[in-house]
């Protein structure tokens with residue numbers, strides 16, 4: 001059932017065992033799992049069926065540190081969440097991403113890739129993905145990996161009919177959970193805001209916050225402040241270790257034979273380091289996206305090469321006349337080292353229309369990341385040269401230690417961390433089952449539970465973790 | 480002057496000295512400014528390009 005207002009839902013007298021906050025990929029997936037297990041679920045969604053400026057305004061906030069997207073631009077607040085404008089790039093975190101890295105503090109998950117593998121067939125159905133091919137090692141250092149562009153499933157659109165027809169799931173639109181109340185053991189209820197006013201409290205046996213990778217921290221920080229630590233009793237890490245995938249154009253490549261790497265429909269191919277290379281160079285994970293370059297750009301690149309290596313340039317230009325598609329732009333996205341200082345705080349001065357403090361995001365890229373960017377491009381360039389696959393030119397600002405360009409995308413709109421998973425309650429917020437440490441009935445869904453970010457886009461892993469949490473909670477409730 | 484009759488130096492030098500000079504020759508050649516043996520596959524970074532040394536030929 002889908003209700004367009006909280007009043008309509010109340011009139012229906014639906015009794016829910018589980019209350020999910022947010023109807024993005026995480027919330028919708030968990031609701032469908034629980035609904036299929038016969039468990040009555042309510043999904044409270046702050047937005048409506050469509051985008052509105054008024055709803056987006058609740059997402060405004062500020063960023064301190066490195067330049068970042070406006071916080072009301074980098075996510076969407078209506079049914080289906082940010083899946084309404086995601087690009088659809090899919091890949092699951094690699095098994096190496098779950099392992100602790102001795103050279104990067106606070107890495108390592110309490111679960112392994114094997115814990116989410118059983119859910120991947122479901123994830124493939126949900127995101128409409130074909131099977132991934134295995135990675136292809138092109139040297140001891142570099143793997144040719146696959147990212148698949150899904151049809152960019154809009155969760156709100158795709159599952160609207162199914163949710164509407166469900167007897168076990170009630171989606172309640174235009175209903176903003178402004179805070180949770182708790183006694184340090186259990187969440188006792190959620191405070192709601194609907195139709196521009198306070199709509200009272202709502203209670204259920206279990207609560208799952210799926211409000212997105214920025215908003216989960218905001219909601220829990222505010223709830224905890226209001227209930228004197230009664231919602232997240234161990235809150236040292238709450239809001240901290242926030243991560244993105246910084247993304248910049250890193251240079252260019254001339255390829256001896258463009259056909260060497262089978263490119264996808266967008267003429268792109270993707271590369272990542274091996275764990276051994278990361279360990280040897282003590283760097284984080286990264287992904288290099290190689291995109292075919294238009295012909296005039298190729299000529300410019302070869303002219304530049306001619307100043308340094310004339311014979312090589314001559315050979316390349318002879319190749320060029322045989323094959324017009326032999327150069328590429330290189331974009332690099334990398335894994336951020338998890339840092340407690342990269343954190344979501346509540347603004348002390350600015351609140352939204354419902355009186356909830358807005359986000360103040362503290363975000364800065366580290367020196368380790370800067371090294372990852374440079375060494376990553378060197379690794380890739382070295383592999384291409386050694387294997388005679390091509391030659392790489394690293395962008396000047398990277399080689400010279402210049403500032404990050406300000407005219408580029410900066411990051412992937414991937415909001416990770418803030419309520420990270422772990423066993424140490426001072427360095428994490430949820431346990432391996434996504435349950436908030438110390439609380440009996442509060443769970444978190446979405447990429448805010450990521451301990452580390454790997455190099456790939458997060459939504460495939462979010463959906464897998466959501467299937468796992470749905471399964472787990474179904475079993476807990478059945479007992 | 481032919482190769483076998485010796486030149487000005489060999490005629491003036493004692494034979495012992497000539498032998499000593501010949502023995503010293505390989506050692507002296509070490510000090511000659513010979514170009515180092517280069518690996519054409521060595522990776523070098525020039526003007527931002529990641530190249531093989533042989534590309535610079």
Ligand SMILES: Cc1cc2nc3c(=O)[nH]c(=O)nc-3n(C[C@H](O)[C@H](O)[C@H](O)COP(=O)(O)OP(=O)(O)OC[C@H]3O[C@@H](n4cnc5c(N)ncnc54)[C@H](O)[C@@H]3O)c2cc1C
Nearest residue numbers: 022024025026046077081082087088089177212446457459
């Ligand atoms: C431009 C762009 C491109 C992207 N491209 C990719 C990509 O190619 N691949 C990829 O993997 N990822 C991509 N992403 C990221 C992807 O969209 C997110 O990872 C994903 O949507 C997160 O799902 P979620 O359910 O955790 O959160 P969200 O999608 O953010 O959903 C949260 C939901 O909660 C609701 N909500 C918020 N607060 C409350 C509250 N207090 N009470 C009730 N409801 C609330 C919101 O309205 C929203 O519907 C992209 C994102 C953007 C912005």
